[in-house]
Amino acid sequence: MRWEGNRQSDNVEDRRASGGGRGLGGRSIGIGTIVIALVGWGVFGINPLTTIGMLSGEGAPQVQQGPAQQPPQDDRQAAFVSTVLASTEDVWGQIFTQGGARYQAPRLVLFRGATPTACGTGQSAMGPFYCPGDHKVYLDMDFFDTMSRQLGAPGEFARAYVIAHEVGHHVQTLLGTTAKVDSMRGRISQREQNALSVRLELQADCYAGLWAQHSQQARGWLQQGDIESALNAAQQIGDDTLQRQQTGTVRPDAFTHGSSAQRVRWFNQGYRSGSVQSCDTFNAAAL
Known part of the structure; x- marks a missing residue:
């Protein structure tokens, strides 16, 4: 992936030098609870701050923070994240403009260990996640090592897919999709809630793929094997694959993110x- 030299986003907030803290209220949308899931949660992607992925931040109290810090200029990983985020801003900004709307870009927060969010205390073990309550994506970049070493999903474009997936949840929030899904909470069974969560997550995957195509058209930055690395990441984090690795059995009714x-x-x-x-995905007859 030839990403160097492209525009970097100013919407990256670096909290890695600060300690963790307690957050307030709300719910969050994450690509996955990787570490926790691998040792005992049973299904990849269940954020402890959520209830089976039925997610909304509407009305969540905001977390008070000090002045936002920018990442150091010589931090290559932060530069990569900032470049990918900038590309999502360009792609979704154009798509929203074509639809007669204005895209409100999310902020991406880099942290270590724990950090307060409008959706509760974010923990590194949750993996990357999006909080609708403050319109921010949260990322501990140690997760990238987890992808390579534990999940068998190496590659820069696999990492870009993760960021684009979380931005996809932001798009769902802007379009009102997340609020519609969350409005069903308590009115349907747990199995039906899981099924809606799967459709929400698969749509975020589709939005990540959409971004990949548009970003390639704009920047021509993909190299041989990049798309394959993203597809491999999607394969490795399917609910069935992770359930099979953990328990040896697959329970489709417990899926919250979709099969590989x-x-x-x-x-x-x-x-x-x-x-x-x-x-x-919500009107698709078959997933």
């Missing part, structure tokens, strides 16, 4: 079509 095949399919759907309309 589904995650690969919907990333591909977004990448091949480049269309928001093609990412309508």
Whole structure:
């Protein structure tokens, strides 16, 4: 992935030098609870701050923070994250403009250990997540090492896919999709809630694929093997794959993010079509 020399986003907040803290209220949307899931939670992606992924930050109290710090200029990993985030801003900004709307870009927070959010205290073990309550993506970059060493998902574009997936949750919040899903909480069974969570997550995967296509058209930065690394990441974090690794059995009714095949399919759907309309997982007859 040829990302050096491209525009970097100013919407990156570096909290890595500060300690953790307690957050308030709300719920969050994450690509996964990697470390915890691997040792005993049973299903990849269940953020302890959520209830089976039914997510909303509407009305959540805001967390008070000091002045936001920018990452050091010589931090290559932070530069990579900032560059990918800038590309998502460009892609979604253009798509929203074409639709007659204005895109409100999220902020991305780099942290270590724990950090307060409008959705509660964020923990590194949760993996990357998006908080609708403050419109921020939270990332401990040690997760990238987890992807390579524990999940078998190396590669810079695999990391870019993770960021784009979380930004996809931000897009869902802006479009009102997350609020609609959350409004069903308490009105449907747990199995039905899980099924809605799967459709929400697969749509975020599709949005990540859509971003990949548009960013390639704009920057031509993909190299041989990049898309394959993103698809491999999607494969490795499917609910069935992780359940099988942990327990030896697969429980589809407990899926909250989708099977490996589904995650690969919907990333591909977004990448091949480049269309928001093609990412309508909620009206798809088959996932």
